[in-house]
Amino acid sequence: xxxxxxxxxxxxxxxxxxxxxxxxxxxxxxxxxxxxxxxxxxxxxxxxxxxxxxxxxxxxxxxxxxxxxxxxxxxxxxxxxxxxxxxxxxxxxxxxxxxxxxxxxxxxxxxxxxxxxxxxxxxxxxxxxxxxxxxxxxxxxxxxxxxxxxxxxxxxxxxxxxxxxxxxxxxxxxxxxxxxxxxxxxxxxxxxxxxxxxxxxxxxxxxxxxxxxxxxxxxxxxxxxxxxxxxxxxxxxxxxxxxxxxxxxxxxxxxxxxxxxxxxxxxxxxxxxxxxxxxxxxxxxxxxxxxxxxxxxxxxxxxxxxxxxxxxxxxxxxxxxxxxxxxxxxxxxxxxxxxxxxxxxxxxxxxxxxxxxxxxxxxxxxxxxxxxxxxxxxxxxxxxxxxxxxxxxxxxxxxxxxxxxxxxxxxxxxxxxxxxxxxxxxxxxxxxxxxxxxxxxxxxxxxxxxxxxxxxxxxxxxxxxxxxxxxxxxxxxxxxxxxxxxxxxxxxxxxxxxxxxxxxxxxxxxxxxxxxxxxxxxxxxxxxxxxxxxxxxxxxxxxxxxxxxxxxxxxxxxxxxxxxxxxxxxxxxxxxxxxxxxxxxxxxxxxxxxxxxxxxxxxxxxxxxxxxxxxxxxxxxxxxxxxxxxxxxxxxxxxxxxxxxxxxxxxxxxxxxxxxxxxxxxxxxxxxxxxxxxxxxx
Numbered sequence: 001x002x003x004x005x006x007x008x009x010x011x012x013x014x015x016x017x018x019x020x021x022x023x024x025x026x027x028x029x030x031x032x033x034x035x036x037x038x039x040x041x042x043x044x045x046x047x048x049x050x051x052x053x054x055x056x057x058x059x060x061x062x063x064x065x066x067x068x069x070x071x072x073x074x075x076x077x078x079x080x081x082x083x084x085x086x087x088x089x090x091x092x093x094x095x096x097x098x099x100x101x102x103x104x105x106x107x108x109x110x111x112x113x114x115x116x117x118x119x120x121x122x123x124x125x126x127x128x129x130x131x132x133x134x135x136x137x138x139x140x141x142x143x144x145x146x147x148x149x150x151x152x153x154x155x156x157x158x159x160x161x162x163x164x165x166x167x168x169x170x171x172x173x174x175x176x177x178x179x180x181x182x183x184x185x186x187x188x189x190x191x192x193x194x195x196x197x198x199x200x201x202x203x204x205x206x207x208x209x210x211x212x213x214x215x216x217x218x219x220x221x222x223x224x225x226x227x228x229x230x231x232x233x234x235x236x237x238x239x240x241x242x243x244x245x246x247x248x249x250x251x252x253x254x255x256x257x258x259x260x261x262x263x264x265x266x267x268x269x270x271x272x273x274x275x276x277x278x279x280x281x282x283x284x285x286x287x288x289x290x291x292x293x294x295x296x297x298x299x300x301x302x303x304x305x306x307x308x309x310x311x312x313x314x315x316x317x318x319x320x321x322x323x324x325x326x327x328x329x330x331x332x333x334x335x336x337x338x339x340x341x342x343x344x345x346x347x348x349x350x351x352x353x354x355x356x357x358x359x360x361x362x363x364x365x366x367x368x369x370x371x372x373x374x375x376x377x378x379x380x381x382x383x384x385x386x387x388x389x390x391x392x393x394x395x396x397x398x399x400x401x402x403x404x405x406x407x408x409x410x411x412x413x414x415x416x417x418x419x420x421x422x423x424x425x426x427x428x429x430x431x432x433x434x435x436x437x438x439x440x441x442x443x444x445x446x447x448x449x450x451x452x453x454x455x456x457x458x459x460x461x462x463x464x465x466x467x468x469x470x471x472x473x474x475x476x477x478x479x480x481x482x483x484x485x486x487x488x489x490x491x492x493x494x495x496x497x498x499x500x501x502x503x504x505x506x507x508x509x510x511x512x513x514x515x516x517x518x519x520x521x522x523x524x525x526x527x528x529x530x531x532x533x534x535x536x537x538x539x540x541x542x543x544x545x546x547x548x549x550x551x552x553x554x555x556x557x558x559x560x561x562x563x564x565x566x567x568x569x570x571x572x573x574x575x576x577x578x579x580x581x582x583x584x585x586x587x588x589x590x591x592x593x594x595x596x597x598x599x600x601x602x603x604x605x606x607x608x609x610x611x612x613x614x615x616x617x618x619x620x621x622x623x624x625x626x627x628x629x630x631x632x633x634x635x636x637x638x639x640x641x642x643x644x645x646x647x648x649x650x651x652x653x654x655x656x657x658x659x660x661x662x663x664x665x666x667x668x669x670x671x672x673x674x675x676x677x678x679x680x681x682x
Contacts, residue, residue: 003236003238007374008376018240020256021253026244029051030052030247042371052250053188054183054248057250058182060252062126068122071173075166080144080161082166084165129254138262140266141164141266141293143160146161160235169296176251176298176302181198184197190309191560192337192560193308193338193339194339195338196303203486205434206434206490209344209438213440218594220400221321222349224358224359226385227344227387229380229384229385230373230381235291235293237303237306238376238377239263239292267280268280268289303341311338313372318369321335325566325567325618326574332567335347336369343369344433351392359389359410370382370413385412390402390440398649403427405425408424409422427441430443444491444492447487448497452504455501459506469514481536484501498542499539513533515533546601547610553565569583569618572598575648576593577631577652583601583602583611583613584612592641593648620658624658624660627660
């Protein structure tokens with residue numbers, strides 16, 4: 001198995017920690033009392049962070065008919081499931097609506113049959129839970145393989161999907177889903193993991209990347225982004241670790257035993273295009289099969305629980321990056337964020353220290369994550385790892401600029417201890433992360449080209465398809481728009497590029513939907529209620545995404561993204577140096593500031609004369625009656641953009657905002673420390 005030779009797969013550790021986490025050592029780990037002097041420091045760190053976060057067995061073991069109804073009614077009937085042939089529709093019919101045209105007696109008879117059969121199914125599942133038993137058909141698993149990339153048939157680029165019985169998948173999904181919601185309610189999950197977590201989405205990860213960049217631009221704080229990817233994420237999960245992590249979040253031990261017993265005794269067959277193989281393979285001590293299997297309903301939740309413990313262990317030892325508002329009322333420490341197996345290790349530095357100090361810290365944080373993942377049974381795909389370094393050089397005039405590339409590389413040892421050099425990327429070279437292509441230098445050419453290519457492919461596919469006008473419109477709304485608009489609200493593509501994408505790809509869709517492709521675009525983009533065609537302009541969907549991002553995360557200050565947004569707004573308000581909230585009055589020119597997200601929100605608000613009133617605008621109070629902001633006075637003067645920018649840089653260096661801060665008490669002269677260019681505390 002791929003996970004052989006990892007710390008927890010040695011013969012000694014396999015004896016101490018069984019697959020169902022029922023041993024005495026497992027109980028000690030969950031209570032935080034396990035010690036083993038023979039383990040490495042990193043393995044001990046991981047085990048120490050596997051302690052329970054809630055009461056053991058706090059979630060009930062049995063399932064109810066109501067649980068079955070809640071799942072099966074919404075389960076898509078075309079889902080591949082049940083190798084035994086017991087189709088998912090058999091379960092869905094138990095909760096289907098009875099034909100109202102039947103006689104009352106017949107309806108009551110059918111309803112009674114539904115309830116009785118559902119109750120019998122429920123009793124069978126509860127019997128298995130009570131006695132920690134796995135039915136024979138539950139242990140028959142069929143593997144099917146799908147391509148990760150089109151036309152790439154290499155075996156290591158195939159995604160293995162496990163097809164299991166529908167009632168088993170229901171049981172696993174129901175119990176682990178309840179544990180996830182309980183953990184969210186009790187706030188016991190690590191806030192850096194966004195995959196498999198209700199209320200969190202992949203776009204938040206890339207938005208936070210933009211907010212980190214904005215914070216760095218506003219404060220001149222150097223930092224690094226080390227992007228990594230786990231190799232064979234679900235297939236390398238150790239079942240013993242899975243059981244420990246699941247029990248730590250309150251799932252009943254009987255349910256854990258059913259899950260572990262099923263995997264330990266399961267036989268696997270391969271499904272091809274024409275049939276299912278007769279031969280099979282099975283786990284044994286000599287040839288172990290680890291992994292929880294992608295396709296089971298509890299796999300995302302298990303990975304969420306394990307990564308939550310791993311993130312917690314990493315956060316306790318990594319340097320990370322500290323974000324704080326100018327007044328210090330909000331302080332945020334981020335070391336790692338991730339969406340399932342795609343993770344970013346974040347390390348902050350000090351502008352007064354050399355770049356080598358920042359790289360040494362990043363190497364420590366990245367290597368710590370690499371070793372923690374290995375201790376859990378996982379593995380970092382070092383060939384896919386890369387990092388960007390944001391470090392500032394200053395011109396004689398005091399203008400900051402990002403260093404394009406650092407020549408020093410970091411070294412991360414692989415599983416065999418061989419040093420693997422990882423070179424920094426140019427700040428203008430984008431990297432792919434969760435469907436986005438970003439670079440600290442702000443280069444969006446790659447992102448625009450990829451969006452344009454995808455939009456062309458979809459529009460041409462719609463054009464070739466023999467569909468009615470309504471069907472073509474449905475494909476535009478359900479395929480074209482989600483695919484094209486997905487990265488826009490986190491990418492800050494300029495309006496001219498968005499218009500170019502529309503001009504290149506939408507005319508064929510206009511025609512397919514029954515409109516003349518030469519019709520004025522304003523008519524085609526107008527609302528249907530006013531005689532337009534109702535096609536959404538990309539500039540509108542992008543700007544709406546900015547505003548929705550802001551409102552969502554501003555209203556969730558307990559989340560990392562919400563706190564980072566408040567910190568970024570506080571620094572933008574401070575750099576703007578004006579006496580009014582920047583989002584309440586978005587029409588004023590603040591182009592001398594350096595940021596992406598807040599200006600994008602302000603620009604879109606201007607288009608429809610909107611404004612956002614926040615509960616805390618982070619404005620420093622006036623020091624005297626009739627006091628005035630220095631930058632508002634400067635805006636009344638005939639200054640060039642460069643002069644405004646440099647004036648603001650001097651103001652920030654001195655740590656002043658109001659006119660009274662640079663003048664004497666009488667208000668007749670400028671203070672001496674101002675003319676001597678001496679900085680005062682913020």
